[in-house]
Amino acid sequence: MVLSRKQIYKGKTMDITSMAIIPLLLGSLGLFGLYRLLQRLRTRAYLQDAVVLITGATSGLGKECAKVFYAAGSQLVLCGRDRERLQDVVRELASMAKKTVKTHKPHAVTFDLSDTEAVASAVGEILKCVGHVDILINNAGISYRGTILDTEVDVDRTLMETNYFGPVALTKALLPSMIKKRSGHIVVISSVQGRISIPFRSAYAASKHATQAFFDCLRAEMQQYEIEVTVVSPGYIQTNLSLNAVTANGSRYGVMDKNTAEGRTPEDVAKVVLKAVGEKKKEVLVAGLLPTFAVYLRTLAPKLFFTLMAARAKKERKTKES
Ligand SMILES: NC(=O)C1=CN([C@@H]2O[C@H](COP(=O)(O)OP(=O)(O)OC[C@H]3O[C@@H](n4cnc5c(N)ncnc54)[C@H](OP(=O)(O)O)[C@@H]3O)[C@@H](O)[C@H]2O)C=CC1
Numbered sequence: 001m002v003l004s005r006k007q008i009y010k011g012k013t014m015d016i017t018s019m020a021i022i023p024l025l026l027g028s029l030g031l032f033g034l035y036r037l038l039q040r041l042r043t044r045a046y047l048q049d050a051v052v053l054i055t056g057a058t059s060g061l062g063k064e065c066a067k068v069f070y071a072a073g074s075q076l077v078l079c080g081r082d083r084e085r086l087q088d089v090v091r092e093l094a095s096m097a098k099k100t101v102k103t104h105k106p107h108a109v110t111f112d113l114s115d116t117e118a119v120a121s122a123v124g125e126i127l128k129c130v131g132h133v134d135i136l137i138n139n140a141g142i143s144y145r146g147t148i149l150d151t152e153v154d155v156d157r158t159l160m161e162t163n164y165f166g167p168v169a170l171t172k173a174l175l176p177s178m179i180k181k182r183s184g185h186i187v188v189i190s191s192v193q194g195r196i197s198i199p200f201r202s203a204y205a206a207s208k209h210a211t212q213a214f215f216d217c218l219r220a221e222m223q224q225y226e227i228e229v230t231v232v233s234p235g236y237i238q239t240n241l242s243l244n245a246v247t248a249n250g251s252r253y254g255v256m257d258k259n260t261a262e263g264r265t266p267e268d269v270a271k272v273v274l275k276a277v278g279e280k281k282k283e284v285l286v287a288g289l290l291p292t293f294a295v296y297l298r299t300l301a302p303k304l305f306f307t308l309m310a311a312r313a314k315k316e317r318k319t320k321e322s
Pocket residue numbers: 055056057058059060061062079080081082085111112113114139140141142143162189190191192233234235236237238239240241242244260263
């Protein structure tokens with residue numbers, strides 16, 4: 001039979017293309033729905049009862065990550081420098097309304113990430129207590145404000161110790177036990193500034209670029225052991241990051257920046273982290289149109305990007321002087 005382009009369907013003339021497209025669209029939608037459902041079920045199974053270690057769990061993004069992973073049924077190991085604030089988080093989690101998921105009482109471990117020996121002994125304590133860690137979320141970090149000319153090298157070191165050597169030491173201390181189990185997941189919270197450098201953030205951007213590079217290498221080297229690596233690069237988030245940032249002489253900046261105050265909520269970003277971990281994403285950029293555009297511009301049109309950054313530095317310098 002030869003098909004004409006127009007067919008009679010229930011008394012109406014219909015284009016043969018539409019007749020084919022409608023079931024195709026419905027079929028694709030059905031398949032997509034099924035795929036999403038399977039993905040959600042897989043995420044749920046992956047996170048339920050998983051031992052999840054979160055650094056910087058006392059505030060901001062770390063605290064919100066604690067909430068979403070707790071609600072997903074993970075067994076949490078919460079890390080920070082302040083025992084009292086960690087216990088507050090544990091109490092807050094315990095008071096959260098229980099859903100259908102079985103939850104676990106979190107463990108709290110205090111240590112300073114910039115102290116490599118403290119990191120190693122904390123990992124010993126954690127492994128003795130919980131046996132193994134399935135998912136490590138390297139979240140803790142500090143930021144910085146200053147010009148390169150005014151900044152003491154010790155400040156550059158502080159940023160590298162906390163944001164780079166801390167996660168590196170913690171990851172290295174946990175890797176042997178993960179390799180032994182041939183399973184594990186290392187997550188690191190980097191930043192858009194791990195992809196582009198903006199003026200007056202040298203030490204912070206450098207520590208985040210180093211982080212990106214290290215964990216990209218790790219991903220490649222760990223594939224043979226079936227260990228996943230996820231790098232999350234957020235834009236501005238409404239946290240205490242700018243308040244706690246260090247300045248050129250090492251003192252606390254103590255200002256809530258407009259960009260920070262107008263950023264995404266940490267609750268929102270924590271959900272993105274949970275989804276990225278559940279779906280074993282290699283990396284995620286959690287940023288608006290302009291920062292995302294800037295990341296691509298840095299690669300595709302570096303000269304233009306450098307000109308824009310120089311103009312930004314000039315404008316910021318003028319604002320400070322006036
Ligand atoms: N806010 C933002 O705009 C963005 C943040 N990020 C990243 O998100 C991560 C979380 O920061 P955020 O929640 O925003 O900021 P917060 O200042 O609210 O939280 C930082 C956390 O890091 C911990 N921390 C800092 N220094 C150390 C240390 N030496 N040893 C152990 N813990 C330490 C703090 O613990 P303590 O209570 O002990 O001080 C705190 O829990 C950081 O890595 C940051 O770079 C990335 C992009 C944007």
